[in-house]
Amino acid sequence: MDLRRLAGDVRVKTSYAFTERDGERILAAILSSEDIWRVIDLSDVPMMALCEAIRAMRAAGWVEFTESRIRLTDPGRKLVQELGIAPALELRCGRCRGRGLELGPVAKIADRFKEIARSRPEAIQTYDQGYVTEESTLYRVAFMWARGDLAGKELLVLGDDDLVSLACALTGIPRRVVMLDIDERIVQFVRDVARAEGLEVEALQHDLREPLPEELLSAFDTFFCDPTESLRGFLAFAGRGISALRGPGSAGYMGLTRREASLSKWRAIQKELISSGAAITDIRDDFHDYVNWPYIETMRAWGHLPVKRVPGRDEPWYRSALIRIELVEPPRVENVRLEGDIFTDPEAATT
C-alpha cells in the first residue's frame, strides 16, 4: 500500500476527490497530535473522508488506535520519513488567535454580549445548528466594522444562532439591523433581548427555503450568513443574502468550513459567488471557533470516527473561515422557492 493507492481507495469508497495531499495532511496531523479532534482540526480534510482514510491507514498498518488516542505504527513512521512529511505546524498569532485584528471599539460591548449569550437557546440538530464562540462573534463584528460594512449601514443577518444581529446592534453604529431565522426560539430570544436592552433589531421568523419577502430585496448594504454546508444549501442561503443587497459596493459575509466541505466544494461555491456579480475580498481561515454542540454523539460522522471520545465543550475542533465578498455588478440571483432536503450531501458530517 502506498499513498497513491490509498487515495484511490478512499475516492472509490467516498464520493470525495481525496488526493495524496489529503493523505499527507492527515499523516502530518497525526505526527503533531494523538488526539482525534486535534487531528481533524489540523488536517483540514472533510471529516467523512478523513474517517474513511484513517480506516484505510489502519488496514494498511500505518496507524493504530487506543480507546482515546491515534498514533503512527513503526511502518507508518517509516513511511512518513520516506515521504518527507513533517509534523503539521500551526502558527496562529498568540494575541488575535489568527484572526489578524483587534476588537478595538467592539471590546466595549464584549461583557454585555457574553452576559446576553449566557441565556441563549441551545443548538439543536433539526436546523443543523451549532454556534460559534462569543469571541468569534465579537471578532466578526470588529472585522465588519473595520471593512466599513457596519457604521451607518443597513445589515441583514440570515440565520442567527450566533446572535450577530444583537452584537451588531449593541455597538450602536448600524443604521438598521434585520435578522431572519427559521427557529422561533431564536427569533423570540432576539426580540426579548432587544426589548430588554433597548436595541433596534427587527427579528423575523423565516424559512430560507422560501423566497425572501419582497421588501427585503435590494434593501441592504451588508449581509451576514453562516450557511449549512451542503453545496445546494450554502448557495441558496448565500444567494438570498446577495439578492438582499443594494448593488455594487454592497458586501456579504459567510462562514465556510473545511470540516464538511472539500476544496472542490469551495471551488464550486466561489465560482457561483463570482458569477452572481461579486469579487471575493477576504478569506480568513479558522476565523470562527465553534462551541461543541450537545448532539455530537448523534451526528452523522460519529459512527465513522475511529476513536470515539466526546470532546469537551471548550475544546474547539470545528472551525470555519470568514469570507467577505463585495458586489462589483448588480446582483444576479433568483429569488425562488427551494424544494427538498437542502441540508445533507455526501460531505455532511454534523447533520
Next chain:
Amino acid sequence: MDLRRLAGDVRVKTSYAFTERDGERILAAILSSEDIWRVIDLSDVPMMALCEAIRAMRAAGWVEFTESRIRLTDPGRKLVQELGIAPALELRCGRCRGRGLELGPVAKIADRFKEIARSRPEAIQTYDQGYVTEESTLYRVAFMWARGDLAGKELLVLGDDDLVSLACALTGIPRRVVMLDIDERIVQFVRDVARAEGLEVEALQHDLREPLPEELLSAFDTFFCDPTESLRGFLAFAGRGISALRGPGSAGYMGLTRREASLSKWRAIQKELISSGAAITDIRDDFHDYVNWPYIETMRAWGHLPVKRVPGRDEPWYRSALIRIELVEPPRVENVRLEGDIFTDPEAATT
C-alpha cells in the same frame, strides 16, 4: 453635486467602475487622516481612480489641500455627516500586524535574511519592480510552512525581487527551490548568496512572457509569484505558476493589491484562477508592506497626485494581499508566448 453624480463623473473620466461606495471609502479615509499616503492606504481604491475622485471632490468644494495635507471643508464635513460616513477604522492586530500568524521557526533565520537583503539590487522601473519589506517576506515563508507547502516540497518562485527563494532555502526544509527572474542582477545576486551561504537554489534568468522551459512544467508542489498588476500580466504570470504545478493538492501563492487593481479586476482574476482548476483557500489583505521604491516621482500616478509629498522609505502605503490557491483538478493553462506590453493597463499606477 452628490456622491452618485460624482461617481458617475469619475466613471466617465477613468475606465474604472467607480462606485458611490468608493467615494465613501475615500471620504472615510480623509476623516481618519490628512496625509495623502495614509488616505491612499486606508481607502482601498485604485490610486488612479482615487486621484481623479479627489480632484472631483475638490471641484465640488468637499476637500481642500495644502502643500502636504488634504482635509474636508465645512461643506465636506456636512456631507459626510448627512451620509453617516464614519472615519476609516483600522483594527490590525498589534502583534502580527494583521497577518494572523507567528513567525515560529522562521524567526531563527530572520537576522541572517535581513543581513543578506541589505546588499540586494535596488528596485528598477524597467521591470515594474518594488519589493516587500523583509518582515513581509519572512511572514510569507511562515505562512507557506504552516500551510504545509514548504517542508519536503519542491518550490518555484516566478519573479524574485523579494528574495523569497533565499528565505525559503535558509529554512532548510524545502526539497528543492528554483527561482526565475528576468533581471540578470537579481539572478546573479541569488546565485552569489546561495554559493556564499551554502544554500541550494537554482537561479535562472527567464522572461515570463516566454513559455516555461519544458523541464519546469508539472514539476512543483508550490509556486510563489508577485505578478505585475495589469490583468493580462497577472494572469500570464499566475498561469506560468499553475502550469508548473504537479496537479491536485499542489498550491500557489500570489500577491494582489487594491492600489492598482479594482475589485472588477480582482473578480476577473479569481474567475480565471478557478477556471484553471484551483480553489482559493486564503485571501489575507494587507499581508505585504512594500518598501517605497526610488522611482516614486517618475511613476505614472505621480502627476495625478493632489498632494505631491514623497513618502519616507519606511512609510508603507503600498500593500498587497496574500492569496493562496490549491489545485483540485489537473491544471488547465496554456504554455504559450505572450506578445506586446503586459505591464500597463488603465489602472496601472507605478509603472
